[in-house]
Amino acid sequence: MHIPDNYLSPATCGTLAVAMVPIWTVAVLKVKVQLKRQRETLPMLGIAASLAFLIMMFNLPIPGGTTAHAVGGTLLAVLIGPWAACLALTVTLALQALLFGDGGILAFGANALNMAVIMPFVGYACYRLGQKWRHPKIGLAVGAYLGINTAALVAGIELGLQPLLAHTASGAPLYCPYGLNIAVPAMLAAHLLVAGWVEMGFTLLVYQFVQKVAPTSLYQTAPRTSQRRWLGLLLGLAILTPLGLLASNTAWGEWGPSELKHLLAQQHLTAQVPQGMAHGLHFQALFSDYAIAGLPVSVGYILSALTAIMIFGLLIRGLQHDTQLKN
Amino acid sequence: MIPNLKTKPLPTWLTVPNHPVKSKRRASMQFLSRNQHHLRHLLQRLAQPAPVQPSSWPLSPQINLLRLGLVLLLIASVHSFVWLWGLALLLGLQLLLLPPRQLRYFIRRWLLSCCIAVIIVLPSYWLAGPATVVFFGVKTSLMLANAQYFRLTTTFQDVLAGLKAWHCPNVLIMTLAIAMIYLRMLGQHLLLTTEALDLRLVAPTRHPYRLIGALFGNLYLKSYAYALELYAAMEARGFNGHYAKPVGTASHWRDYLSLSPVLILMGLLLFGGH
Amino acid sequence: MALLTLNTVSYDYPTTHGLVDLTLTVDAGEFICLMGPNGSGKSTLLRLLSGLTTASHGTYQLAGHAINAAYLADAVKRQQLHQQVGMVFQNTDVQLFNPTVAEEVAFGPQQLGLPAAAVTQRVTDCLALTHSTELRDRVPYQLSGGEKKRVALASVLALNPDILLLDEPLNGLTIAAQQDMLVLLQQLQRAGKTIIMASHNFQQVQSVGQRFLIFNADHQIEADVTQAELATDTTLQAQLMTL
Amino acid sequence: MALLTLNTVSYDYPTTHGLVDLTLTVDAGEFICLMGPNGSGKSTLLRLLSGLTTASHGTYQLAGHAINAAYLADAVKRQQLHQQVGMVFQNTDVQLFNPTVAEEVAFGPQQLGLPAAAVTQRVTDCLALTHSTELRDRVPYQLSGGEKKRVALASVLALNPDILLLDEPLNGLTIAAQQDMLVLLQQLQRAGKTIIMASHNFQQVQSVGQRFLIFNADHQIEADVTQAELATDTTLQAQLMTL
Ligand SMILES: Nc1ncnc2c1ncn2[C@@H]1O[C@H](COP(=O)(O)OP(=O)(O)OP(=O)(O)O)[C@@H](O)[C@H]1O
Ligand SMILES: Nc1ncnc2c1ncn2[C@@H]1O[C@H](COP(=O)(O)OP(=O)(O)OP(=O)(O)O)[C@@H](O)[C@H]1O
């Protein structure tokens, strides 16, 4: 589910990160209100974040001998409230990206949208519906399943749009090379068949345990206030996001609908890439012979020399003993 | 000392040895030991944070964070080897300033993460031909190297300070701080609980999922109880949402100097290409 | 004037009673031992005194302020309270959260904004007082049970609180370490601190405690005696020997 | 034949030693007390004996099987080992994870595949033996410190293991409860169980322990004496009074 760096174009990453800013702002405001009611929400945020980290790390057995892991978005939303869950999961993703190298740093916005917004909110909405109809458990089960699958769907769309959004003049994709017709089914299949069920089972069982032991520690919804405003803002964003995604990409590639078919069929980067901004270094040639095609020879020499010096420097440095005293 | 009380006799089942239960199914609980392994690894990493470079050339934390973002953005947006090459040299220059021990540590960790990336992250590119794999492999490893360098040279406190300087809301920063603390504690707790569970799993369970539900449900509830205590313990010791730490008085020209190569390259990329 | 006053305080957990109808006055500089059967409410009382929870009924006043939900909701006041009152938990695991022991002890003074030299001084002193100097660079959650107890005390001492609440601080220590700790506590008390300590070890605390609060299984205070009174009451002594 | 044998076993934590060069033979039916300073390796030894970790050097044999990484990697063998060995942790918090005390105690017997009536029987018996019958429907993590200790022992007893490893089981109990527990342990030993218990409370365990293993601060066994030998050795007795 984590989208690593290099799969999404910088423009997409940027757009999604910018799109996340208002959501985070709303979340922070909402949580501050919640904090006034219950002071313990503050430590709970941090705890929920580390709990989510552990949940994502914990291997669950699945029939057939392999393992999968749950994400816990829906679960957290039900336990501490959807807005708090959004913040907690954001923090988890930040921890993973910044300190543990899990998931991309640039793709942070995209990951946050999928896992910290879509998953908890879809899940929580289903749970609330279920509660209304007096079957919270069914609502939760459906929510957990739908939540992770919706998130996977959106991730698939983000990935699948890349060949359309970012490609070279000749049509070779610059980032994720798979179009919607491959990325979306691939993401969905894995989640519909396996991960969704794992998530559902995990969520239900933990919920059951908590409900049995300490029903009061589940999140109690606040008395209804002006929810419409937030909803409107979010809906507006939801509509704006894909627009921005498309609009801001024009600088990187000229996208024509007519090219669509051709693009999706195109799986090979080799022939045309890299037609980068620095005027084409044909990197196949780089490895076949030492001449660096498409570059002034002098620049190539300089780069090579610098590189050699650098490698030696690093080697020497790496083999040295530490001379400075540790304090 | 012990009065020889007239004690009730033990129940008979306690006085005869158990009939050993033979289990037929194997490997049903393997996932517990696998998770224990992961948890131990995590705890070890948390316990021995990467040795952080003594700041011989201190940058303000917010600039550090910005630099990382910009460099990664650059790497992600360029599509030629020459640019990557230049960026690699830039990183190499920084690496030269590292003490040897840390350099060795860096290289070990970097190679490891590259291997993992190549195995896990990149296979989808294999279909697209070897050249794509090489190109993206180089790109990814360069990104990983930069991220790794950041991790190696930045303390967690600095990340927090950087985020604060960029006006990240206090709630988020505090959550991050508490999450980091709790990760250690909950990780340790989960590890010990799985061990205790292991000791009492005398036969394969029919319901491993129910166990897992209990494990995490319990972890949540206990941590809920601990949350208040730990938070009070932190508050009791003067914690009020930010870590008081003497902030390094880095002069600004250093910050801008270290930022300049990235900015120049950025400018070149944006305006020079067309 | 009394330092802290509890007036007909009760505390109810969702399923059981924690404290029932407790009235108590403590003066500054006292050394109080809480004793009683398991589950009688000692830890609950300490949690209440430290401001972790508030009474279900009754009032708690500390140095003239009523400590209630409204008081604790105010971050500034809460912090003032916490600087006055230091607590060592029964399960010290929840109390240690820094990456090294030295940082653990330094955390409080740093938060108080002391200069670096003073912080270092306090760390060194507190580790020496608790005989944990050699643990300085270890990771707190990887210590043995007794070592954790000592570090937890050091980290609370570093804040120099007026009131020390200790929940079974002797558990898991060797007898020699227990005696060292009691001597230290006695020194602290002589220096003017108020100490309230829960313990099941009457033999050890007998000589240092100046006042004994004895709980019964109904979560009430059954007896409240001074050291002098206790010395003459052999039946009570015999009872305490079993608690 | 010896029940368990350790041969020049060492255990190293990443940063410190846990055990150094330990050689030990234990026969079935012994009652052994582990004593020693804080951080000397008692808990480490118990973790090793229970198969939670394996020795860094040296060999550990239990009932003729060498317990090493290969042995523990086999799920079936590990489960057999766990049927034989029961352990109460020093921090009992980590050991209790079921929604009620009754389910906590029933967990083990249920795993053994006993019929429901037998499981209920065991639960009732074990709770009675540890004087925790009235805690039956409580939530384990909401118990007081001493109550947790008793429930943890009950939950291990319900498995009827041959070897009981107890890490400071008396901590946090009232003196009366400590004596009850020791009487129970003595009964168990007379019924043929092997008991290995870490403790800092020499006064209490003096009369029940039949063999004393005394660790020193260097993680080695300094003395290994029987109750009879100890009775004549007053200097050792005096030393144990401080551990
Ligand atoms: N978090 C909790 N939720 C519900 N009940 C609790 C909780 N903590 C304690 N109790 C109950 O409240 C009562 C008082 O507990 P407390 O921890 O104060 O006892 P204690 O005197 O400290 O006992 P010990 O000597 O065993 O530590 C006990 O009956 C206990 O089971
Ligand atoms: N998880 C761990 N990681 C690293 N070192 C540890 C760990 N646990 C214990 N140690 C260290 O190993 C040594 C032995 O610890 P152990 O817990 O066995 O002591 P102990 O005899 O049980 O002490 P106590 O009486 O305080 O419980 C100590 O120096 C301790 O600090």
Ligand SMILES: [Mg+2]
């Ligand atoms: Mg208590």
Ligand SMILES: [Mg+2]
């Ligand atoms: Mg121990």
